[in-house]
Amino acid sequence: MLSLHEASSKQSDKSKPNLPPGVFGLRALPYVSKLAKDPIGFFQLMHERFGKTALFGIRQIPFHIISQPEDVRRVLQENSQNYHKGIFYRELGRILGKGLLNSEGEFWKKQRKLIQPSFHRQRISEFVEIMAEETNKTLLNWKGQSNLEISKEMMRLTFAIVGKTLFRTEVESYASRIEASLKVALEITTKRITRLFPMPFSWPTPENRKLRKALKDMHSVVEELIAERKKNPSNDLISMLLEVKDEETGETMSETQVRDEAITLLLAGHETTANALSWAFYLLSQHPDVWEKVRNEAVNVLGDRTPGLEDIQKLAFTRKVVDETLRMYPPAWVIERTAMGDDVVGGYDLPRGTNVSICIFNIHRDPEFWEKPNEFDPDRFDEDRSADRPKYAYIPFGGGPRICIGNIFALTEATLVIALIAKAYKFELVPKHPVVMEPLVTLRPKHGIRFNIVST
Template identity: 45%
Template sequence: MSNETKQVSIDTKTIPVLRSMSRLKELQHNPLEFLSGLTAEFGDIVQIKLFFWPVIIINHPDYIKRVLQENYRNYDKNVPIFNLFRPILGNGLVTNYGGESWLRQRRLMQPAFHRQRTAALGTIITESTRQLLTQWEGPASRGEAVDVADTMMHLTLNIVGRSLFGIDITGKTHTFGKAFSDANAFLLEYFNRPFPPLSVPTPRHRRFHRDVRSLDKVVYEIVQQRRASQEAHEDLLSMLIEARDEETGEGMNDQQLRDEVMTLLIAGHETVANALAWAWYLLAQHPEVEQKLQAELAQVLAGRPPTIEDLPRLSYTRMVFEESMRLYPPVWIIMRKSLAEDTLGGYPIPAQTYIAWSTYAMHRHPEFWERPEEFYPEHFTTEQVARRPRHAYIPFSHGPRICIGNTFALTEAQLVLATIAQRYSMKLVPDHPVTPNPLMTLSPRQGIRMYLQAR
């Protein structure tokens, strides 16, 4: 027998590559359907070319778990999708690449989102929602349609302002919301045609910078008013202002505060607002689900306003919202970059490679969902959840960089759903087009116009 050492080679799988330029053009025109179609054509991993960059698209819970949790330190957020929104968000918690800087930010803000603190905010959520119901009395009595998507934006922005920053920004929600909507749409267009540089003063660039200045004006006013206030506050804004660097003892400057407040205002209202809008849209199309929801609300609440303490018994309300986020996840695409070599399911991942996946596609993967294309809240019964891989459903991402406000968002959404559904049923305006618009979040392109029917 030979004493010669034998070299044992480990075979790795070859990632399929999409080379069709005509297919890649679909990514610009209909990214949701394009990304969903890749699984049927190539399986759960494929490489495409996005402009100059090779990007590996994954669509399997095990691969996503590897990137977000098992080897998360190897994957940072220095990627085009997040860098695209830096002109708006700056270096806030969402766009921070990672490492010690991000960890300090996360640790600083985490206490503000503790479950006990979230529970104390329930009254603010229901009070704000009941104020909206009062505003709706006129349109409802006159039989006028309302844009539910737009209304949810104003509602959640007001809730975030009161809950996290202790301020009433009702009078500024229209200005802030429109400026962000316009800037958001521009950035998606710019992502598809990134020329000339934003520093070149073209008419559309000047409009974009004007929108950012409008956003800044609202945020800086919030910061300056609080700095000048002599009153004691126990909210996130006070925590940010009073925070001190452990080494230097210095607090945040106005730019740092601006980035964090801007991030939390936008991320804290935009995602929940869109998810709620899609929930009303889906309920209007599925009266059998709405009937089950109404039955639960009648049994548990008996006509009184919901409270935080009611949420454990409002299980179907939660299932309705979770199923809405499954079909229309606010954060519809996530991206990372590998820092070193890795493998995903036996496929080699080179260093400095972009990895992306669509939660919209993952949430409709036929291998993991009983009725992938249907609105079926029973996907979220205890039994169904236990049978499903954890990373098959990731509306708030997962791992160490899971959305810091996920508990707050779920609490807010359930209370808003329960409060409004007690008072109104909603019917879609006939022939009004409703199509998903994949911007920073997944919003309805033309809004969602609905008639309010008092219960």
């Protein structure tokens, strides 16, 4: 494996690897503080200084930053088996165990095959009812309220939706217990990920003890629930995971594995969609004409009926609003991988052990692929305007075999929630409320987003 000291932007010796231009060792220190304070700004700076492929190295750990769609395709699709989940996932692994987001190789492949059918269109159509029911409950709660913090509201709503699809109504109390411990675990893990030198987890610091307790509580609630579902199967995702059998071997999932998958789906399935919805309402509040179009479409398509999956396909303009929001504010704003073997990407050597960073945020705002990239323009997703765009220039759900398993679930949910809310209300941003991006594990609004509700 290469050491960082071997890396050079001006390679003359043929025996030395051809690495991209970049910065490492002591020279990287000023960039480290930029990375800690403003991670998106860091990726933009690397792009400006060194181009679309750049090398960055701290503490002997090389990061190869790629932004060209063809290079992204190489890593996520063509040679995906060479790339495992990156260093962030080591921390997240404490919460996710060996769940789908965090597993690798043959084990991941087997799990993906077992879980995939739970996300087929036909299953999603069963979940639409839950999505609509939970959104309507939220709308009722908002009656008479002003100064609403939308990201909290959306977190609550998307958690209720994914919680119900996993656990169904009779076990609502379990969901609220998991929500509390998951929140603590996620907050501490996020802090650990963003610290340059996190305390070893084995040290009995107050924070580590709090994290241990949250993980234990979360595991015991989900395990209780699994035991209950084994006795009384329902039509929820947990029961599906318990029943599902490998076609070839007839093998079922162990209870610990069902637990890890359930926690993974709960986590991956609510925070990302909540952020997407919060940013969508922010953008809509800044573009009242677009809000009006969304509202009119919702009134025409949905009327006062309970919506079904076939209605979602007719909400074509709202769907473009979702797509454009995911372009401008991709909730999973960066993808990380580690190379298991040597590779060549974009003409540069990418040696084994290198970390690969794919900054989705920057790719989605690259003027080479997006006209006026900082402008909100849902119609850019019209077929005739999208035809020439490389597939890997738009990757809100990642790509290749590890593409988000919940992408149709999320797109259906976001389209429906926006339509139902826009039909009932209009929001105005609370004057002077600062709307600032906070790119942590997901891209959140740092101070939340506050709206006054105006009934339509």
